[in-house]
Amino acid sequence: MIHASLTQLRTALDSGKTSSVELATLFLDRIERFNGTLNAFITVDRDHALAAARTADARIAAGEAGPLTGIPLAHKDVFCTEGVLTTCGSKMLSNFVSPYDAHVVALLKRAGSVMLGKTNMDEFAMGSSNENSHFGPARNPWNTDRVPGGSSGGSAAAVAARLVPAATGTDTGGSVRQPAALTGVTGIKPTYGLASRYGMIAYASSFDQAGVFGSTASDCALMLSAIVGYDARDSTSLERPGEDYARVLADAGSSAKPLAGLRIGLPEEFFGQGMADDVRTAIEAALDAYRDLGATTVSVSLPNAKLAIPAYYVLAPAEASSNLSRFDGVRYGHRAAEYGDLDDMYRKSRAEGFGAEVKRRILVGTYVLSHGYYDAYYLQAQKLRRLIAEDFRRAFEACDVIAGPTSPTTAWPIGAKADDPVQMYLSDIYTIAVNLAGLPGLSHPCGFGADQLPVGLQLIGDYFEESRLLATAHRYQQATDWHLRRPAIAA
Amino acid sequence: MSLTIEEVLKVAGLARIELAEGDAEATRDKLNGIFGLIEQMQAVDTASVEPMSHPQEVAQRLREDLVTESDRRDDFQAIAPQTEAGLYLVPRVIE
Numbered sequence: 001m002i003h004a005s006l007t008q009l010r011t012a013l014d015s016g017k018t019s020s021v022e023l024a025t026l027f028l029d030r031i032e033r034f035n036g037t038l039n040a041f042i043t044v045d046r047d048h049a050l051a052a053a054r055t056a057d058a059r060i061a062a063g064e065a066g067p068l069t070g071i072p073l074a075h076k077d078v079f080c081t082e083g084v085l086t087t088c089g090s091k092m093l094s095n096f097v098s099p100y101d102a103h104v105v106a107l108l109k110r111a112g113s114v115m116l117g118k119t120n121m122d123e124f125a126m127g128s129s130n131e132n133s134h135f136g137p138a139r140n141p142w143n144t145d146r147v148p149g150g151s152s153g154g155s156a157a158a159v160a161a162r163l164v165p166a167a168t169g170t171d172t173g174g175s176v177r178q179p180a181a182l183t184g185v186t187g188i189k190p191t192y193g194l195a196s197r198y199g200m201i202a203y204a205s206s207f208d209q210a211g212v213f214g215s216t217a218s219d220c221a222l223m224l225s226a227i228v229g230y231d232a233r234d235s236t237s238l239e240r241p242g243e244d245y246a247r248v249l250a251d252a253g254s255s256a257k258p259l260a261g262l263r264i265g266l267p268e269e270f271f272g273q274g275m276a277d278d279v280r281t282a283i284e285a286a287l288d289a290y291r292d293l294g295a296t297t298v299s300v301s302l303p304n305a306k307l308a309i310p311a312y313y314v315l316a317p318a319e320a321s322s323n324l325s326r327f328d329g330v331r332y333g334h335r336a337a338e339y340g341d342l343d344d345m346y347r348k349s350r351a352e353g354f355g356a357e358v359k360r361r362i363l364v365g366t367y368v369l370s371h372g373y374y375d376a377y378y379l380q381a382q383k384l385r386r387l388i389a390e391d392f393r394r395a396f397e398a399c400d401v402i403a404g405p406t407s408p409t410t411a412w413p414i415g416a417k418a419d420d421p422v423q424m425y426l427s428d429i430y431t432i433a434v435n436l437a438g439l440p441g442l443s444h445p446c447g448f449g450a451d452q453l454p455v456g457l458q459l460i461g462d463y464f465e466e467s468r469l470l471a472t473a474h475r476y477q478q479a480t481d482w483h484l485r486r487p488a489i490a491a
Numbered sequence: 492m493s494l495t496i497e498e499v500l501k502v503a504g505l506a507r508i509e510l511a512e513g514d515a516e517a518t519r520d521k522l523n524g525i526f527g528l529i530e531q532m533q534a535v536d537t538a539s540v541e542p543m544s545h546p547q548e549v550a551q552r553l554r555e556d557l558v559t560e561s562d563r564r565d566d567f568q569a570i571a572p573q574t575e576a577g578l579y580l581v582p583r584v585i586e
Contacts, residue, residue, distance in 0.1 A: 095570075096570060097570060099563065099566040099567055099569075099570065192546040192547060193546070206544065206545050206546065232552075232554070235551055235552065236545070236547065236549075238547060238549075304535075306531075307531065307532060307535060309528065310528055310529045310530075310531045310532045311532060313525060313528060313529055314529055314532070321506060325507075328507075329572060330571070330572070330579050330581055331567070331570075331571050331579060332567075332570045332571060332572075333572075335572035335573070340582070341582050341583075341584075342581050342582045342584055343507070344509075344582075345581065345582055346507040347504075347507050347508060347509035348509050350506075350507055350508045350509070351508050351509035354508065359508055359518075360518070360521055360525065362506050362508065363499070363502050363503060363506055363508070363518070363522060364522060364525055364526075364529075366502050366505050366506040367494075367498075367502045367522075368529075370502070370505065376533070377529065377532075379542055380532050380533070380535075380537060381532060382542030382543055382544055383537035383540040383541070383542050383543070384532060384535060384537065384540075385542075385543040386540055386541060386542065386543035387535070387537070387540060389543060389546070420524075421521060421524065421525060422524045422525060422527070422528050425528065436546075437546060438545075438546020438547060439546075
């Protein structure tokens with residue numbers, strides 16, 4: 001049962017083969033058994049979970065179940081959950097019990113899903129390894145000396161280790177796709193604006209976007225369908241009708257060449273130096289598999305992609321320095337025990353409450369927005385952002401989806417980059433441009449590199465092309481079995 | 492470009508983050524590494540490019556100026572470090 005897809009769990013629940021209480025208990029017991037090793041969860045909420053499972057069982061018995069009713073899942077601890085500790089991986093919020101639910105959380109609650117707990121993450125979603133968590137690093141289930149990626153490392157590790165069948169995450173610069181790749185699961189971030197940011201603790205608001213993790217594209221389709229939709233409480237939420245991504249997958253007919261006609265663009269900039277040999281081998285093999293399924297590959301160019309990281313590390317810290325000014329030790333969160341005047345209280349509370357990387361990004365953001373530097377940094381980065389978005393627009397004239405590696409390497413040893421922020425930033429080289437443009441992106445497992453560590457392939461779509469991304473990955477997963485491989489911990 | 496210790500302390504002051512003198516040097520070195528990366532931006536001529544502030548270039552929605560939230564002051568103050576009689580307590584600001 002721990003390996004079952006969400007569709008299989010649905011069938012088992014509806015047919016009475018299992019109950020939501022049984023499923024919740026099964027996965028809660030796995031969390032209890034393995035979380036000491038993986039540190040994937042910051043909070044486990046057994047009591048609320050079992051109560052929600054009982055309610056779900058009643059709904060199922062009454063014939064009122066939706067696709068996710070009774071399904072256990074976990075939320076990244078960036079999402080506010082009413083009555084449940086919501087830390088955002090930070091000491092600053094280590095005592096914050098949210099008085100309200102994020103929109104994404106409320107939607108999944110309404111759908112009858114059962115939240116088992118809150119997953120570990122880099123503090124305020126700033127990081128690529130989960131090592132920036134106040135609660136210690138989450139560990140990669142394939143090798144617990146390795147990072148699971150970040151910032152949604154806990155959600156990715158939990159799904160990979162089958163501590164939960166599916167989980168939410170957020171992706172500001174790659175924080176769903178990169179940990180999905182490093183832990184061998186499937187993850188998708190939709191087009192910016194599709195999922196509401198209400199109650200999702202803000203890092204860089206013009207980039208932050210909710211996403212989901214599952215073991216398959218089909219599981220991600222079910223999850224994504226549940227979390228997208230217009231919400232008036234998010235000023236950048238898009239007024240579009242919702243989509244049933246799962247139905248799109250089911251509708252696709254079966255043939256030997258199911259991807260015939262699909263043009264896959266391969267950006268030359270994503271296949272140059274910097275990609276590790278073992279990653280390249282796995283990616284090339286996956287592209288061969290796509291060609292076998294009928295797709296054609298074309299070379300495209302994203303000439304400004306190399307500027308995505310520098311531009312991002314101006315814009316995201318600038319937005320962060322503004323967003324994180326709310327943490328003042330007055331209304332919620334950490335307040336220093338000893339202080340003098342009001343200003344001293346702010347300075348000490350923030351110095352104690354924020355970790356090193358969060359402070360660095362606030363300082364970078366404060367500097368680039370300060371008088372005399374705005375044009376050279378912030379404005380220049382916004383101009384590069386447009387050049388990068390235009391690169392993608394031109395590329396999509398020649399192809400339907402873009403493919404390449406999600407991460408230049410497989411999971412690295414815990415500690416290897418922890419003291420070198422620039423090296424850490426460069427690990428997001430293939431994911432960040434997507435956030436600058438606001439496009440949807442997906443990562444799916446496509447093989448293993450050295451030391452039996454998973455490799456992920458990234459698919460990038462044009463705006464609102466989530467269905468195409470999910471359908472493309474689904475076709476690949478119907479023809480291959482990389483997504484079914486499990487680490488020993490989930491054997 | 493490289494930041495001086497004085498600039499680092501000034502920025503920390505603007506950001507309301509206490510920075511011990513002893514930590515300023517290490518912080519400066521890390522920030523200078525990051526600015527080294529950021530400087531790559533300056534090689535591109537963007538004179539004719541319009542800045543892009545947001546992926547979806549849509550106007551901010553307007554709404555009627557009506558009360559849409561219920562009063563949950565007690566819930567919100569229950570999580571505050573220090574309150575009294577419905578007010579947030581901070582050190583004295585006006586003598």
